[in-house]
Amino acid sequence: MERKQVVAGIDIGGTNTVFGIVDRDGHILAEDKLKTTDYAKPEVFVAALYEKIIKVMPAIGNNVEIIGFGIGAPMGNINKGTIEHPANLPWKGIIPLAEIFKKHTNLPVLVTNDANTAAVGEMIYGGAKGMKNFVVITLGTGLGSGFVVDGKLVYGHDGFAGEIGHTAIGPPGASNRDCGCGKKGCLETYVSATGIKRTMLKILADSIEPSELRKYSTEELDSKMIHDAAKNRDALAIRAFEHTGKILGFKLADVVAHTNPEAIFLFGGLALAKDMIFKPTKESLEQNLLSIYKGKVKLLQSELNTRNAAVLGASSLIWSDKKL
Amino acid sequence: MERKQVVAGIDIGGTNTVFGIVDRDGHILAEDKLKTTDYAKPEVFVAALYEKIIKVMPAIGNNVEIIGFGIGAPMGNINKGTIEHPANLPWKGIIPLAEIFKKHTNLPVLVTNDANTAAVGEMIYGGAKGMKNFVVITLGTGLGSGFVVDGKLVYGHDGFAGEIGHTAIGPPGASNRDCGCGKKGCLETYVSATGIKRTMLKILADSIEPSELRKYSTEELDSKMIHDAAKNRDALAIRAFEHTGKILGFKLADVVAHTNPEAIFLFGGLALAKDMIFKPTKESLEQNLLSIYKGKVKLLQSELNTRNAAVLGASSLIWSDKKL
Numbered sequence: 001m002e003r004k005q006v007v008a009g010i011d012i013g014g015t016n017t018v019f020g021i022v023d024r025d026g027h028i029l030a031e032d033k034l035k036t037t038d039y040a041k042p043e044v045f046v047a048a049l050y051e052k053i054i055k056v057m058p059a060i061g062n063n064v065e066i067i068g069f070g071i072g073a074p075m076g077n078i079n080k081g082t083i084e085h086p087a088n089l090p091w092k093g094i095i096p097l098a099e100i101f102k103k104h105t106n107l108p109v110l111v112t113n114d115a116n117t118a119a120v121g122e123m124i125y126g127g128a129k130g131m132k133n134f135v136v137i138t139l140g141t142g143l144g145s146g147f148v149v150d151g152k153l154v155y156g157h158d159g160f161a162g163e164i165g166h167t168a169i170g171p172p173g174a175s176n177r178d179c180g181c182g183k184k185g186c187l188e189t190y191v192s193a194t195g196i197k198r199t200m201l202k203i204l205a206d207s208i209e210p211s212e213l214r215k216y217s218t219e220e221l222d223s224k225m226i227h228d229a230a231k232n233r234d235a236l237a238i239r240a241f242e243h244t245g246k247i248l249g250f251k252l253a254d255v256v257a258h259t260n261p262e263a264i265f266l267f268g269g270l271a272l273a274k275d276m277i278f279k280p281t282k283e284s285l286e287q288n289l290l291s292i293y294k295g296k297v298k299l300l301q302s303e304l305n306t307r308n309a310a311v312l313g314a315s316s317l318i319w320s321d322k323k324l
Numbered sequence: 325m326e327r328k329q330v331v332a333g334i335d336i337g338g339t340n341t342v343f344g345i346v347d348r349d350g351h352i353l354a355e356d357k358l359k360t361t362d363y364a365k366p367e368v369f370v371a372a373l374y375e376k377i378i379k380v381m382p383a384i385g386n387n388v389e390i391i392g393f394g395i396g397a398p399m400g401n402i403n404k405g406t407i408e409h410p411a412n413l414p415w416k417g418i419i420p421l422a423e424i425f426k427k428h429t430n431l432p433v434l435v436t437n438d439a440n441t442a443a444v445g446e447m448i449y450g451g452a453k454g455m456k457n458f459v460v461i462t463l464g465t466g467l468g469s470g471f472v473v474d475g476k477l478v479y480g481h482d483g484f485a486g487e488i489g490h491t492a493i494g495p496p497g498a499s500n501r502d503c504g505c506g507k508k509g510c511l512e513t514y515v516s517a518t519g520i521k522r523t524m525l526k527i528l529a530d531s532i533e534p535s536e537l538r539k540y541s542t543e544e545l546d547s548k549m550i551h552d553a554a555k556n557r558d559a560l561a562i563r564a565f566e567h568t569g570k571i572l573g574f575k576l577a578d579v580v581a582h583t584n585p586e587a588i589f590l591f592g593g594l595a596l597a598k599d600m601i602f603k604p605t606k607e608s609l610e611q612n613l614l615s616i617y618k619g620k621v622k623l624l625q626s627e628l629n630t631r632n633a634a635v636l637g638a639s640s641l642i643w644s645d646k647k648l
Contacts, residue, residue, distance in 0.1 A: 075616075084616070085616075132481070133480055133481040134481075147582065147583070149473050149474075149478050149480075150473075150476060150478070150479075152474065154473050154474070154583055154584075155474075155584070156457055156473075156583055156584020156585065157456070157457040157458075157584055157585055157586035157620075158584055158586075158616070158617070158620055159584070160584050160616050160617065161582065161583050161584035162581075162582065162584075163581045163584075163614055163616070163617075164578075164581050164582060166581055166614040167577070167578045167581045168574070168577075168578075168612065169494075169495060170493075170494035170495055170498055171493060171494055171498070171571070171574055172574070172611070172612070174494055174495070174498065181614055181615065182615065183612070183614070247495065250492070250495050250496070253491070253492075254488075254491040254492075254578060255582070257486075257487045257488050257490055257491045258471065258485065258486065258488060258579070258582045258583070259471070259478055259480055259485050259486075259582070259583075260478075260479070260480020260481055260482055260483070260484045260485035260486075260487075261480065261481055262481035262482075287496070288492065288496070288507070290487055290490040290505055290507070291505065291506065292399070292408065292409075292482070292484050292487070293482070293484065293487075296481075296482055
C-alpha cells in the first residue's frame with residue numbers, strides 16, 4: 001500500500017510557534033506548539049521543533065510520510081531559506097533556517113512570510129482555487145500582501161516582493177503617521193488593527209460628537225472595540241471603518257494597475273468586519289481604478305479565515321512547490 | 325540548408341505603423357511603414373500591412389522564414405489578441421487584430437502595448453539579458469510600464485497589467501492635474517514629456533526668477549526645450565527635472581514594494597536627460613524604499629533607446645514566446 005503524503009506546516013510567531021501535519025486536502029491530522037521565546041538560539045529552537053514534529057507522527061499511524069516542511073515566519077526569504085532581521089523574534093541578524101533544518105532532515109524546507117503563505121494557502125485550499133492572478137492582503141497588527149501571477153507566488157529578485165504595507169499613502173509630507181519601519185504614512189499605519197485604532201483616536205480628537213469609545217484609554221482601545229462600537233451604530237466608529245476602507249481602496253487601485261489580478265482577498269481580523277470594511281473599500285477601489293479595470297476585479301473575503309489558516313498556508317508552500 | 329528564422333516586428337502608432345523583419349540577434353533585415361490614419365477599417369489596414377510585409381521579403385533572400393508577427397499597439401491585449409478602445413487610433417471599440425491576421429496567415433500573432441514590448445525587448449536584446457525580475461518604464465507622451473516576473477512578462481487576468489502611469493501620486497484631492505484617462509493626479513501627468521511641461525509651467529507661474537523658457541507659449545513649450553534649458557543651467561528648468569524625478573522615485577518605491585525587481589529601466593525621451601532625471605529619481609527612490617530594499621535596486625537607462633526600439637520590442641514578443 002502506498003504511504004499517504006503529508007506536510008509539516010509551521011507558523012513561527014513572536015510568542016508561539018504552532019505546527020500541524022497536513023494532508024493534500026487540508027486536513028490537519030496532528031498539531032502542537034512551542035514557545036518561540038523559550039529559545040535564545042535558533043539551532044536549539046529548530047531541534048526542539050523537529051523533535052516535537054517527530055513526536056506527533058505515531059498518533060497519525062504508520063502509513064504516513066512527511067514530504068517537506070513549509071514555514072511562515074516574519075521576514076522569511078524564500079530564495080535563501082532565511083529569516084532576515086526579524087523585529088519580533090528572539091533571534092537577530094540573518095538566520096539560515098532551512099540550513100539549520102538540514103542537520104535534522106534532507107527533505108525540502110521552504111520559508112516565506114505569512115502574507116505569502118496566506119496567498120499560497122488561498123490558492124491551494126481557499127477561495128483562489130483555479131485562479132492564476134490574485135492578491136491576498138493580510139490585515140493583522142500590520143498589513144501584509146502576497147501576489148500570485150500566472151499561478152505562481154511572486155518572490156522578486158531579493159525574495160521580498162509584496163510589502164505594500166510599507167508603501168506610502170501620499171508623497172513625503174502627506175502624512176505624519178510614524179511607521180515601525182522608520183518611514184511615515186505607510187499604508188499599514190492606516191489599514192491594520194493598529195491603523196484603524198490610530199484613525200479612531202484621530203476622529204475622537206477631531207470630532208465633538210459622543211462615542212462609546214471615549215471611555216477607553218489609548219492603551220485600552222483596540223480594533224475589536226471599534227468593530228463592536230460600529231455594530232452598535234456608533235457614528236464615529238463607523239467613520240473609522242469608512243476612512244480605513246477609503247485608504248485601502250485607493251491603494252488597491254495601485255495594486256490592480258501593477259499586476260491586474262482577477263481578485264483581491266482580504267484576510268485577518270479587519271476582514272471579519274465584512275460590509276463595514278468591504279463596502280467603503282470596494283467603493284474607493286472602483287472610484288480610483290482606470291476605466292479598463294472598472295467592475296472587473298473581485299474583492300473577496302479570504303476563505304482561509306480559520307484558526308488554522310497560518311498552518312494550512314505554511315503547509316501549502318510544499319504542495320504548491322510540487323505543482324500538484 | 326536550414327532556413328533562417330525571422331519575425332515581423334510591428335509598431336502601430338496613432339500616425340504611422342512601422343515594421344521590420346528581425347532575426348534572433350536583433351538585426352533588422354528589412355523595414356517599411358504605412359500611414360495608420362489612411363485606413364478607416366482595421367481589416368483593410370491589416371491587408372495592406374500584410375502585403376507590405378510580404379513585399380519586402382524577397383530583398384532579404386530566399387532562405388528566410390517568418391515564424392510570427394509581434395505587434396505593439398496602444399491598449400493591445402495579449403490574452404485576447406485585441407486592441408481595446410484605443411484613444412489614439414482611427415478604429416473604435418474592440419478590434420480583434422490577431423483574428424483579422426488569420427485571414428492572411430496561420431502563424432502566431434501576438435499583440436500587447438508598447439511598454440510591454442519594450443520590456444520584452446529589453447530582456448531579449450537590451451540591458452535585461454539574463455535578468456528574471458525587472459521593470460521597464462517608458463517615458464513618452466505618457467508613462468507606460470512593463471513588468472517581468474520570474475522571466476515572464478506579467479499580463480494579468482485581463483491582459484492589462486502594468487498601467488502604473490495611471491496610479492495617483494496621492495489620495496483624492498492631493499492633485500488637481502487632469503489626466504486624459506478621466507482621473508486626476510495620475511503619475512503620467514507629472515512624469516512624461518507632457519508631465520514635465522506641466523510642471524515647468526507651474527514653476528514658471530510660482531517663481532519670479534528669470535528663465536529662458538518664459539519666452540515660449542504654452543503650446544510651443546516642449547520637453548526638449550526644458551532639457552536644453554536645463555543643460556544651459558536654467559535654474560527653473562533644472563527644478564522641473566528635480567521635481568519630476570522626485571515624484572518618479574516616490575512611485576518607483578511602490579513598484580519595488582510590489583514585485584521587488586532587480587532593476588528598473590527608464591526608456592524614452594526623458595531618460596535621455598541622463599543624470600538630470602536619474603539623479604533626483606534615484607535619490608527619491610532610495611529615500612522612500614523600505615530598508616530591506618535600500619541600495620539593492622538598480623536604476624538603469626534602457627539599452628534599447630534606438631530608432632528601432634519599438635520594432636525590436638515587438639519582434640521580441642515572438643522570440644520570448646518560443647522561450648529561446
